[in-house]
Amino acid sequence: MTLTDRSVRELLDAFAASTPTPGGGSAAALAGAVGASLLAMVARLPSSPAASDADRARLEDAGARCAALKDALIGFVDADSAAYDMVASAYRLRKDTADEKAARSAAIQDGLRQAIAVPLDVMRACAEAIAHAQVVAELGNAPARTDVEVGLELLRAGLRGARLNVEVNLESVKDASYVQRVRDQIERYDPRN
Numbered sequence: 380m381t382l383t384d385r386s387v388r389e390l391l392d393a394f395a396a397s398t399p400t401p402g403g404g405s406a407a408a409l410a411g412a413v414g415a416s417l418l419a420m421v422a423r424l425p426s427s428p429a430a431s432d433a434d435r436a437r438l439e440d441a442g443a444r445c446a447a448l449k450d451a452l453i454g455f456v457d458a459d460s461a462a463y464d465m466v467a468s469a470y471r472l473r474k475d476t477a478d479e480k481a482a483r484s485a486a487i488q489d490g491l492r493q494a495i496a497v498p499l500d501v502m503r504a505c506a507e508a509i510a511h512a513q514v515v516a517e518l519g520n521a522p523a524r525t526d527v528e529v530g531l532e533l534l535r536a537g538l539r540g541a542r543l544n545v546e547v548n549l550e551s552v553k554d555a556s557y558v559q560r561v562r563d564q565i566e567r568y569d570p571r572n
Contacts, residue, residue, distance in 0.1 A: 381457045383409075399467070404459035404494075404544040408501045411537030412452035415508040417530030419445040424520035434518050441514040448508045452501065452537070459497045459544070466490035466548075487551070494548045495561060501541035502568040505534045542569050 382390055382401055390409075394401055422442025426435070469486035473479045509531060516527045542565060552558050 382460065383453050383456050400460035400463050401456065402460070402463060403540055404463065404498050404501070405456045407498065407537045407540030407544065408452050408455035408459055409537075410533045410540065411501055411505040411508065412449050412456070414505070414530040414533030414535075414537060415445045415449040415452060417526050417533070418442070418508060418512055418515045419449060421519040421523045421526050421530070422515050424523055426518060426520050430518060437514050438518040441511040441518075444511050445508050445515070448504045448511075451504050455497055455501050455504070459494075459501070462490070462494040462497045466494050488553060491548050491552050492557070495545050495552070498541035498544040498548075499561065499564060499568075502538050502545070502565070505538035505541065506568040509534050509538070538569055 382393060382405065385393065390401075394406060419442050422438050422445065426438060430438075466487065469483065469490040472483040472486055474483045512527060512531050512534070516524065519527065545561065545565060549558050549561060
């Protein structure tokens with residue numbers, strides 16, 4: 380059973396367990412999924428009857444994109460845990476001979492790239508949903524503006540949490556050009572300094 384197929388209580392118990400997964404990366408994806416869900420919900424609520432057809436179409440499109448991003452973020456909850464498990468498994472490989480050491484090192488580097496790719500995807504999805512929030516806030520149901528604000532806070536938390544996971548894994552990557560490419564992507568999705 381995937382993490383996101385569990386009840387809310389079971390999922391929270393899994394986060395509280397004494398195991399390393401699910402951890403902060405999965406929590407970041409989950410926060411982003413809840414944030415995108417709130418934006419999708421507000422976009423679907425009745426809006427001003429004075430809205431033009433073009434405005435309604437923009438709002439509908441923003442809501443549909445947020446719903447799709449929510450689905451992607453749900454998948455990243457489990458993908459992040461799997462990526463961490465891949466790195467942890469690589470660190471447990473034997474390292475008695477030169478060949479074993481080389482294979483272990485390569486497996487660790489491969490695992491780290493996956494453990495970077497998933498939170499980068501979380502960052503990308505959260506940043507895209509944040510971009511759609513402006514349309515939802517402007518054209519969506521006015522009384523639901525606090526739902527938009529809560530959604531934005533959750534998306535920002537998801538983006539920041541994912542960034543922390545990318546950065547911690549980058550510290551162990553040996554390929555300097557790869558590290559720079561990832562740092563450039565981080566700035567594109569989260570330009571804060």
